[in-house]
Amino acid sequence: MNSRRITFTLNELVYVLNSTADRLLRANFDITYSQFLFLVTLLSQKNPTPSHLAECLGVSRAAVSQRLSWFQDRNFLKISKVSGNDKNLSLKLTRKGEILATQSADFLEEEFRIIFDHAAFVDLEKLDKTLSQIKSILIQNQESRNAA
Amino acid sequence: MNSRRITFTLNELVYVLNSTADRLLRANFDITYSQFLFLVTLLSQKNPTPSHLAECLGVSRAAVSQRLSWFQDRNFLKISKVSGNDKNLSLKLTRKGEILATQSADFLEEEFRIIFDHAAFVDLEKLDKTLSQIKSILIQNQESRNAA
DNA sequence: AACTGATTGTCAAGTAGTTAACATTAGTTT
DNA sequence: AAACTAATGTTAACTACTTGACAATCAGTT
Structure with a gap:
C-alpha cells in the first residue's frame, strides 16, 4: 500500500x-x-x-x-x-x-x-484507538532516532 | 463518545x-x-x-x-x-x-x-477507506448547508 | 465586432506562526 | 552567600499564508 x-x-x-x-x-x-x-x-x-x-x-x-x-x-x-x-x-x-x-x-x-x-458504520472509539497507536509508533520511532 | x-x-x-x-x-x-x-x-x-x-x-x-x-x-x-x-x-x-x-x-x-x-496490526488500506468516508460525510454536510 | 461576465495572476496589507536573542528570575552547586 | 545553569516571557526579524482589489485576458451572447 x-x-x-x-x-x-x-x-x-x-x-x-x-x-x-x-x-x-x-x-x-x-x-x-x-x-x-x-x-x-x-x-x-x-x-x-x-x-x-x-x-x-x-x-x-x-x-x-x-x-x-x-x-x-x-x-x-x-x-x-x-x-x-x-x-x-x-x-x-x-x-x-x-x-x-x-x-x-x-x-x-x-x-x-x-x-x-451519519457515520454510524464507523466505530469511532476503535478508530480513535487505532490512530493513537499509529501516533505512538511515530513518536517512538522519532525518539529512538534521537537516542541514536 | x-x-x-x-x-x-x-x-x-x-x-x-x-x-x-x-x-x-x-x-x-x-x-x-x-x-x-x-x-x-x-x-x-x-x-x-x-x-x-x-x-x-x-x-x-x-x-x-x-x-x-x-x-x-x-x-x-x-x-x-x-x-x-x-x-x-x-x-x-x-x-x-x-x-x-x-x-x-x-x-x-x-x-x-x-x-x-511496526503497525502491522493496522489494516492501512481499510483505515484509509474509513477516513475517506468520514471526509465525504463532512463535505456532504457542508454542501447541504450551503444549498439551504 | 462589441459587450458582458468569469478567470487568471499579482500586489498590498494584514495575520499567525517561526527562530534567535535577550533580560529576568528560580533553582542548584560549590 | 556566590556563582553557575536552566527556565520564563518578551521582542525583533522573518516566513508563509490570508483577503480584497486590480488589470489583463478569455469565452459566450447578442
Whole structure:
C-alpha cells in the first residue's frame, strides 16, 4: 500500500474537520477555531502559565505571548503574577471567557455528534484507538532516532 | 463518545506525520515538507497552471504566485506562457526538479513503509477507506448547508 | 465586432506562526 | 552567600499564508 495515500487522506480529513469547526464557531460565537482551542485549553488546565499553554497547543512560547493581549483586551482572560513567584504568569479565564469556552465547546460537540451520526458504520472509539497507536509508533520511532 | 477526542487525535497524528516527513526531507534533501508537496503535486499534474496548482495544494492563488520564484531561482521550475494563450502560465518541472521530486518521494515512501511495518496490526488500506468516508460525510454536510 | 461576465495572476496589507536573542528570575552547586 | 545553569516571557526579524482589489485576458451572447 502506498503510504503517501494515507498521509494525504489524513491531511485532507483534518483540513475539512478544522474548516468545519472554524465555520461553525465564526458563525455562532464570532471566534476562530484557533481562538477556541486557546480558550478550551485554558479551561482544561489546572494552573496554566503561558509556557505550559504553549506546550499544550503545540506552538512556541512567543506565539502565546503575542496572543495574550487579544484575550485580555476582550475580557476573556485575567493575567496576573503567581503569588510568591516573580517569574511565572498565571492565566485565568474570566467568567465571560469561561462561559464562552464552555458554550462553544458544548455547541461544537453537539454539531459533530449530529454529523458523525451519519457515520454510524464507523466505530469511532476503535478508530480513535487505532490512530493513537499509529501516533505512538511515530513518536517512538522519532525518539529512538534521537537516542541514536 | 466525545467527538472532540477524535478530532484532537487526528490533529495530533497529522502533526507528528508532517513533522516526521519535514525532518526527513530537510535532513536528506534540504527541502521542507511544504516544498516537497509543491514539487510532487507538479509532478503528478498533466498541464499545471498556478491556479490549478493552488487548488490541488488547497491554498490561494496568491500563495502559489508568491512561491513560484523560489522554485524558478533554484532551477527546479520552468515558467512559460501557454502557446496561443496570454492568460495562463505553464509550469513545468526542470530535469533537476523532476529528479528531486521523484527521489524525495521514493525516499519518503520507503521511510514510512518501514515505520508503518511496526503497525502491522493496522489494516492501512481499510483505515484509509474509513477516513475517506468520514471526509465525504463532512463535505456532504457542508454542501447541504450551503444549498439551504 | 462589441459587450458582458468569469478567470487568471499579482500586489498590498494584514495575520499567525517561526527562530534567535535577550533580560529576568528560580533553582542548584560549590 | 556566590556563582553557575536552566527556565520564563518578551521582542525583533522573518516566513508563509490570508483577503480584497486590480488589470489583463478569455469565452459566450447578442
